[in-house]
Amino acid sequence: MSTKAEQLSWGGLVLRKVKDYHMLVKFRLTLTVVFSSVVAFAIAADVLHWGAVAILAAGGFLVTGAANTLNQVLEKDYDRLMKRTADRPLAAGRMTVSEAVMFAGLQSLFGITLLAMFNPWAAFFGTFSLVLYAFLYTPLKRISPVAVFVGAIPGALPTLIGCVAAQGTLTPLALSLFTLQFLWQFPHFWSIGWLGFEDYDKAGYKLVPKSGQQPDRSIALQSFIFALCLVPVGVFPYWMGVSGVVSAGIVVVLSLAYAGFSWNFYRKANRKSALMLMFFSFLYIPVSLLAFFADKI
Numbered sequence: 001m002s003t004k005a006e007q008l009s010w011g012g013l014v015l016r017k018v019k020d021y022h023m024l025v026k027f028r029l030t031l032t033v034v035f036s037s038v039v040a041f042a043i044a045a046d047v048l049h050w051g052a053v054a055i056l057a058a059g060g061f062l063v064t065g066a067a068n069t070l071n072q073v074l075e076k077d078y079d080r081l082m083k084r085t086a087d088r089p090l091a092a093g094r095m096t097v098s099e100a101v102m103f104a105g106l107q108s109l110f111g112i113t114l115l116a117m118f119n120p121w122a123a124f125f126g127t128f129s130l131v132l133y134a135f136l137y138t139p140l141k142r143i144s145p146v147a148v149f150v151g152a153i154p155g156a157l158p159t160l161i162g163c164v165a166a167q168g169t170l171t172p173l174a175l176s177l178f179t180l181q182f183l184w185q186f187p188h189f190w191s192i193g194w195l196g197f198e199d200y201d202k203a204g205y206k207l208v209p210k211s212g213q214q215p216d217r218s219i220a221l222q223s224f225i226f227a228l229c230l231v232p233v234g235v236f237p238y239w240m241g242v243s244g245v246v247s248a249g250i251v252v253v254l255s256l257a258y259a260g261f262s263w264n265f266y267r268k269a270n271r272k273s274a275l276m277l278m279f280f281s282f283l284y285i286p287v288s289l290l291a292f293f294a295d296k297i
Contacts, residue, residue: 001047011248020089024072024100025107033064033158034288039164039289040177043242043296055114055164060158062111063126069104069135073097078142081203082154083197100188118165125255145209148189148283159289176236177292181285182252183230187223187262188281194265194274218264223277227262231256237292247295249287258284 037060042048072079072090079091089095108130116123117155117174141145163174185267193200193208197215202205209216234251237243 003230016094020056021241022105023088024069024090024095024103026068027060030061032067034060036102036181036289037158037162037165037284039061039286040159042162042173043177043237043293044163044166044173046166052118052165055117056162058245059111059114059117059122060161062107063115063130064111064158066104066107067130067133069100069107071138073100073104074134074138075141078203078205082199082297084199087125087162115165119168120126121160121164121169123162125157129157129161130228140231141205141207142166142205145231147207148193152182152185152189155185156180170192172240173242174238176233177239177289179236180230180233180288183233184224184258184281186226186286187258187277188284190219190223190280191265191274191281195271195278217266217269220262223262227259228257230248230258234288242296243292244295247291250291250295254284254288 017124034057038057040051041053041056047051048065072088076088076090076097079085079088079119085091090097090100112126112130115126133151137147137151137154159177159181160170162173163177164170167174190208194215197208201210201213203269207250209218211217234255235248238245238248258277258280261273261280265273265277268272
């Protein structure tokens with residue numbers, strides 16, 4: 001009896017393979033990473049050259065795709081245990097580990113080479129981000145919630161990489177945008193962690209602290225504290241003379257609203273409040289970065 005693969009047309013097989021690579025690199029997530037890096041580059045650059053933007057976007061996409069691919073290689077046995085990840089190509093057995101590792105290696109090679117076209121700083125932080133995410137954050141997820149703090153570093157590096165690619169060195173602007181994205185991640189992830197707690201717990205991940213068989217409410221309080229810290233950080237680009245008072249005001253208002261949603265999450269500690277915080281978190285970074293760019297001095 002012919003296998004299911006043999007019964008599919010060549011077109012169907014190609015489409016399936018494209019979809020698998022799409023899942024392997026976490027395409028939509030990777031695009032958000034590229035977006036933050038490119039907008040940070042636009043904020044930091046004196047003159048915006050679209051060729052440079054294309055190189056940065058391609059390099060960032062490949063490095064992020066490589067990190068996501070290695071993450072799935074290392075977690076394939078655990079991905080099978082969660083509904084959200086069970087259909088990933090490695091977890092479902094549609095792709096071999098060797099194919100995925102080779103793909104990750106090629107992405108790393110070309111991605112870091114593209115970043116190196118800007119300067120050594122961009123290549124260094126791209127490499128650092130990949131290694132930290134794949135080989136420290138990924139295994140730590142099964143050990144301790146400290147993984148969230150470790151993972152927030154590579155999660156915030158795209159804005160820093162965009163800045164150093166434009167400015168050639170580590171600057172106060174790069175550090176301020178890195179800090180903004182670093183702090184943003186805690187309310188963002190804790191809301192997601194609350195919503196996906198059962199799946200994470202079933203697969204043996206220790207990302208979310210728990211009290212008994214429920215997620216610990218302390219993560220909601222942490223969300224509120226980190227969101228409040230965003231208020232002064234959002235004013236840094238204005239203080240440095242990079243952007244104007246309008247963007248500073250927008251980011252302060254966004255940060256206060258983020259803190260408000262976080263406080264609501266802490267007060268109610270239910271699915272609805274976590275969803276509200278999560279959806280607002282999706283808006284915070286793109287709106288903040290675009291505000292800084294639009295109000296650039």
